[in-house]
Amino acid sequence: MSFRLKTVLGIAIIEGFLLMLLVWSSSQTLENSTFRELEKRGITAVDMIAAAAKDAILSNDLGRINSIVKAIVDTEGIVYARIRTNLNPGLTPSEESAGDPKYLTGDRVEDQDVEHVDDGVYDVKKELTELDEVVGSIELGISTAELEMIREQSLQRLAMIAVIEMLLVALFSLVLGNYLTGELARLETAARTVADGDLGHQVEVTGTDEIARTIRSFNDMSRRVQGSYQELQQSELLYRSSQQRLDGLVASLLEGVCLLDDQQRIRFINPAARDHLLKLGNSSVEIGATVQFPDLKREQVIVDSGLAAFELTTTVNDIPHIFELTSRLVPNQQDNEKEYVVVMRDVTDLRKSQKALQEHQQMTTVGQLAAGIAHDFNNILTVILGYSELTLKSEGLPEVVREYTIRVLLQGERAAELIRQILDFSRKVESESERIDLVEFIPETVQLLHSGVPSSIEVKQHFDEGVAHVEFNATKLQQVLANLLLNAADALPDGGTISIRTDLLKIEEGDPQWGKLAVGDWVRLRVEDDGIGIPSGLIDRIFDPFFTTKPVGKGTGLGLSQVYGLVKNHDGLVNVESVQGVGTTFTILFPPCEAVAHVPPQEMQRVRRSASSAGPKTILLVEDQPEVLNALEFILHSLGFQVVSAIDGEKAVEVIQKRGDEIDAVLSDIVMPILRGDQLVGELLELGFDKPIFLMSGYFPNEINLEDFSGSIAGFLQKPIRTEELKKLLSVLLEEDPAEN
Known part of the structure; x- marks a missing residue:
């Protein structure tokens, strides 16, 4: 049933009920008022008749009484009239003049009120008295037909008015219902339009009534909804963008991140975590799968406070991997459940780098x-x-x-x-490299070391064709081969075989053993023996400085450390593989190079200055160690030089200031507590000293920056000083002065 029909029927029923109530109430009121009027009329008529007929009764004037009765009966609405007298009980009006005969037979009972009339005649009676004595009575019958007719007419008019009113109300209700339903229909259509997505839809306002105000409120609501929806869309775009960036960031992390519940079921996981969990032996790493961590109980990973941290080691394709795990409780207030974020890192390379750094620090120390x-x-x-x-x-x-x-x-x-x-070994000395042909160099070195290898040991050499040259210092490479060959010989106390092999090794991308080296061809040198082997617990320490497995007095513990340092300093790599009772293989990889002629570097520029004069030359010797000073004085005297000594740089400056003309050259130590040798050079140059200046030191040249003095000093002498080396260095002073030739 439509709202309009409901409105019309509801109003019609209510109006009909109210009209019926009104008609009934009106009819009751009309009836009561008519009855009272009739009663009043009856009383008034009786009183008037009594006043007119009393004298006739007292005078016993029958003619007059009959004329009164007749006049009364002729009055409209009077059904009968009767006058009785007690003075003459036989005196009665005639039937013709008393009214309707059927109402004159017998005595009639006076009606108390009109409501109780049941024969259509209202009977009124009044006694006449004189001197407190009843002298007669008057009886009057008044018809109620007129009253009924008036009442019926009134009811008809009321009913007609009610019908007209109901029709008007129905018409108004119909019009009102059409208006309301039309406006509601517009609102309904607008609401559906908004529901379909047009959140800013507006409804035309055509009035100023409550419906119009409701439509205005609806329009305002739709505008606000549209604004809120646009803000929500913007927020959603920002959220999605942030979520995408966050997902991309988490997905790009090298660290594995996963979210677990308290039963170790996966709720979130990034690609790195999938890879790590698969390496840790989990067959399923999808959302909802239960994960396990080797050697860890659930209670160790799922902790309710603090941070749990672990390291796990596993082997993938025969390659050991070390994983670092951290677990922390993440409160989930929405679901009121416990969740745990687990971060996993493959720290294999980090541990290797830390170990390498530790080794480097150890080597530096x-x-x-x-x-x-x-x-x-x-x-x-x-x-x-x-x-x-x-x-x-x-x-x-x-x-x-x-x-x-x-x-x-x-x-x-x-x-x-x-x-x-x-x-x-400590890589403090830099040496010049040259390009070396291993096919020629190795047999020569083996021949030099032949006396150190027992005759019970056979040395085999295998060289592949096309092996490239390597860039290495010849002396250092000879030390490397000597250490490896003599170590192999020590591993064969009862004799055996040592094999020296060279070939080209091609390293591919992602090579599991040599992955850290550059992709391409490398020269491989292998020294193999079938000796006693190295215990597995010691193989990681054989390159440590001062570590040796040989008896006291048989080894210094520096041989393999020196090999490691020399090869690494030449951009190579050393690897060892050993099985006890089977033998050991040392592998060295060299970067290849083309075979070209080696050009030695230029020697340090030597400044030649003319000697002062013919005859013995005078040397200013500067040395802070007294024993070294005395020894060098004796050596210089043996070479024919006169010596003036100074215990430090300041004393040397004083000598030059006083006896500078007598000094033909200066030989000074570099590391001294007062005025270092390099500082002394600067002081002497400022004083205008133009004779040869020689420096010496117990440190190696690469530890002392001599480039700053290459144009100011005549030469450098490395301690310990040999007489011949000193003589060669000072040869410029032993030659004759060119001016004398």
């Missing part, structure tokens, strides 16, 4: 220690070697003393070589 020790040892060896050489030059030296002195000299030389090896 050892190198610094070695450099300091080498400086002091070189000073000591300068004294030992200097006095030994002076002793050997002495005349009449007993043979046994000469033999002992030669042994001391040889041991000093060996000590100096050991110091060089220590510095080589």
